[in-house]
Each structure stands twice: as C-alpha cells, then as structure tokens.
Amino acid sequence: DAGITQSPRHKVTETGTPVTLRCHQTENHRYMYWYRQDPGHGLRLIHYSYGVKDTDKGEVSDGYSVSRSKTEDFLLTLESATSSQTSVYFCAISNSGTDAVETQYFGPGTRLLVL
Amino acid sequence: AQSVTQPDIHITVSEGASLELRCNYSYGATPYLFWYVQSPGQGLQLLLKYFSGDTLVQGIKGFEAEFKRSQSSFNLRKPSVHWSDAAEYFCAVGPYNTDKLIFGTGTRLQVFP
Numbered sequence: 001d002a003g004i005t006q007s008p009r010h011k012v013t014e015t016g017t018p019v020t021l022r023c024h025q026t027e028n029h030r031y032m033y034w035y036r037q038d039p040g041h042g043l044r045l046i047h048y049s050y051g052v053k054d055t056d057k058g059e060v061s062d063g064y065s066v067s068r069s070k071t072e073d074f075l076l077t078l079e080s081a082t083s084s085q086t087s088v089y090f091c092a093i094s095n096s097g098t099d100a101v102e103t104q105y106f107g108p109g110t111r112l113l114v115l
Numbered sequence: 116a117q118s119v120t121q122p123d124i125h126i127t128v129s130e131g132a133s134l135e136l137r138c139n140y141s142y143g144a145t146p147y148l149f150w151y152v153q154s155p156g157q158g159l160q161l162l163l164k165y166f167s168g169d170t171l172v173q174g175i176k177g178f179e180a181e182f183k184r185s186q187s188s189f190n191l192r193k194p195s196v197h198w199s200d201a202a203e204y205f206c207a208v209g210p211y212n213t214d215k216l217i218f219g220t221g222t223r224l225q226v227f228p
Contacts (some may be wrong), residue, residue: 004158017133031214042220043159050214058215090158094214101147101166101209104216106158 002105003027003034006091012113021110023091026072031094032074033104034058034066036087043090049074052102081114117210118143121219128196129227136186136191136222138206147209148189149216150180166191176200198225201226 003026045058094102149157163174
C-alpha cells in the first residue's frame with residue numbers, strides 16, 4: 001500500500017469555523033490531490049498539486065484553499081466551514097512516470113461533519 | 116467534456132454468481148481507464164487499469180475488464196462473486212496527458228449468501 005496518511009480521520013466542527021485537513025505521504029510522489037465524496041456524486045476533485053508550491057483548482061474548489069510547502073504534505077483548508085462541506089475527504093497521490101496518465105493511490109479518508 | 120457513467124447505482128448478486136458492472140465514458144480519443152474498489156469506511160484501492168494493448172485486462176481479486184471502443188465501455192467482470200466483494204466500485208477515466216481522473220458516481224455491490 002502507498003504510504004498515505006490523513007489527519008484527522010474524523011472531525012466535527014461548527015459552521016463558520018476554519019478547518020484544516022492534512023495529507024502526508026512517504027512515497028515522494030510529485031502529484032497530490034484532494035477529493036470530496038458525496039452520495040450520488042462519486043469523487044469530485046477539489047484541488048491538486050503538481051509540485052511544491054504549485055497547485056491548481058479542481059471542479060469544486062469554491063470555499064477551499066490548499067497549500068504545499070513540502071513534497072510530503074498537502075493541506076486542505078476550509079476557511080469558514082459550511083454545512084454543505086460535510087463530506088468525506090480523500091487525499092490521493094501519483095507520480096510522473098512513463099505513462100501519460102498515472103495511477104492515483106488513495107488515503108483512508110477524513111470524515112467531516114459541519115454542524 | 117469528458118464524463119463517466121455508471122448506470123447501475125446498486126446491484127445485488129448471490130455469492131458464487133457472475134458479476135458485470137457497467138461503465139461508459141465520453142471522450143474523443145482513447146482514454147486511460149481505471150476501476151477502483153472501496154470497502155466500507157476505507158479509501159479506494161486500484162483493481163485494474165487499461166492504457167493500451169490487449170483490450171481484456173486482468174486485475175486483482177479475480178476481476179477483469181474489457182475495453183470496447185465501439186461501445187465506449189469498460190465493463191468490470193468477475194466469474195464468481197465472494198461475500199468479501201461487497202463494496203462500492205468506481206470507474207474512472209484519465210484524459211490523455213492530464214494529471215487528473217474523472218470518476219463515475221459508483222456502483223454499490225451487495226452480495227447475498
């Protein structure tokens with residue numbers, strides 16, 4: 001299994017509070033991703049990173065920001081959490097190799113409840 | 116725009132029966148195709164992937180998938196389902212030379228003894 005950890009694994013917070021989720025990898029992979037998983041929507045990309053300090057938006061980036069100051073860590077921040085951000089959040093990693101599209105490997109997920 | 120459709124939200128099979136999960140994609144060229152499995156409370160695990168070559172791809176846990184260009188499909192199959200196969204299955208497409216995957220909405224598989 002790819003060395004990916006997410007913290008916290010579960011979090012309950014209140015509307016309007018900031019929340020930061022952490023993804024940590026030990027694989028030295030170049031790419032890191034944040035997804036959210038909601039019933040009926042599958043996985044939707046929030047933000048991704050293609051290197052230290054290099055990030056880009058996904059399809060559902062509103063209300064989220066990210067930072068990557070080290071290869072191994074990718075942080076997802078909800079500046080002011082809303083109930084619509086209640087979800088399960090997954091981090092994924094992939095590496096740049098010989099394939100035009102690289103396989104992504106997923107972390108265990110963080111379950112976030114915004115009250 | 117690229118998209119992935121998994122027409123079946125929920126499938127129920129008996130243990131030992133055969134299984135086919137459907138996946139259709141919309142993409143102008145030959146895509147990179149993936150199947151992932153997610154057990155309850157877990158992350159996603161790669162079952163198999165298709166990049167090129169033989170259109171019948173073997174994966175882990177006895178699964179296989181067949182790429183059919185004419186039907187824009189990449190259906191997942193298993194000849195005999197085990198109770199431990201109960202999970203949610205996601206099909207994904209990776210447009211050529213991108214860093215991103217597009218996921219289907221998933222199919223939940225229930226296995227009865």
